[in-house]
Ligand SMILES: Nc1ncnc2c1ncn2[C@@H]1O[C@H](COP(=O)(O)OP(=O)(O)O)[C@@H](O)[C@H]1O
């Protein structure tokens with residue numbers, strides 16, 4: 001089932017007294033551990049589930065080398081020397097503010113913009129050597145949905161399915177997947193923004209693509225819709241699809257991506273897994289609220305060497321503590337630190 005996480009058992013060693021502790025959690029989950037021997041608190045992140053790749057051949061799905069693109073009549077490079085690779089069974093997130101060059105990069109890779117510099121290879125073949133059969137193997141969710149407004153949702157998908165030579169997924173199944181089955185026979189013109197967004201997303205899967213491009217797929221959706229779309233994306237990764245996800249939403253990137261690339265002004269500033277980024281750039285803190293003379297005081301402590309922090313220990317012993325929890329830097333904070341720019 002979608003969204004199901006297997007429970008993993010791990011042995012961790014207490015950093016303070018070296019006691020071995022057995023702990024359980026879901027893949028990708030971060031939990032707090034209390035050492036039963038010395039009472040040291042720690043944070044443990046369970047590894048994200050290993051994606052299962054369908055194919056045992058070349059794991060590389062996309063390789064982009066030093067690409068550049070300038071729009072006609074523009075004097076500025078919209079994409080300026082971008083390089084990265086994506087493996088099958090991997091979600092690669094392209095994270096950056098509006099105008100950074102995310103959509104342009106996606107358009108270059110899928111062959112919509114001619115006259116780019118650098119090299120693009122998809123499924124082991126240079127983009128220039130691909131003919132229209134490339135479009136049977138990739139799926140694209142465009143930033144702005146374009147459907148036939150006068151046709152129903154079902155008719156739209158049936159029409160798009162007819163464009164493909166290979167096997168396609170049953171349109172009604174796709175509508176069920178995005179919970180639009182009840183609206184299947186409604187004209188798209190009557191759809192809300194969120195419904196159009198879901199239909200656009202469903203359409204990008206119609207040929208069951210090996211490489212899947214998604215440009216801001218959660219735009220215009222409510223929290224329930226976002227959750228649904230994100231669960232499908234995670235499910236498709238498990239099937240071994242290579243996923244290129246473009247977003248300016250750091251929460252989505254954090255939750256979904258195996259690796260993220262930070263893009264600003266057409267340039268990739270860094271590529272790293274969200275977890276690594278947080279470990280490397282993010283300081284973990286413990287937030288405490290305690291009562292002093294009837295007032296609620298808030299204080300943050302560095303998680304590092306907390307067991308030796310006298311102020312912290314005194315507070316704990318004084319029994320005036322009301323709440324205690326840990327917090328870590330968000331991708332948003334790290335983005336600003338790494339690029340000097342805000343995401344929004
Ligand atoms: N069709 C176009 N013609 C000229 N300039 C464009 C066009 N599309 C985008 N741009 C410019 O290229 C840059 C990158 O845009 P885009 O790739 O759409 O960014 P993002 O998807 O990250 O928001 C921006 O400066 C934008 O104004």
Ligand SMILES: [Mg+2]
Nearest residue numbers: 102103143215
């Ligand atoms: Mg865009």
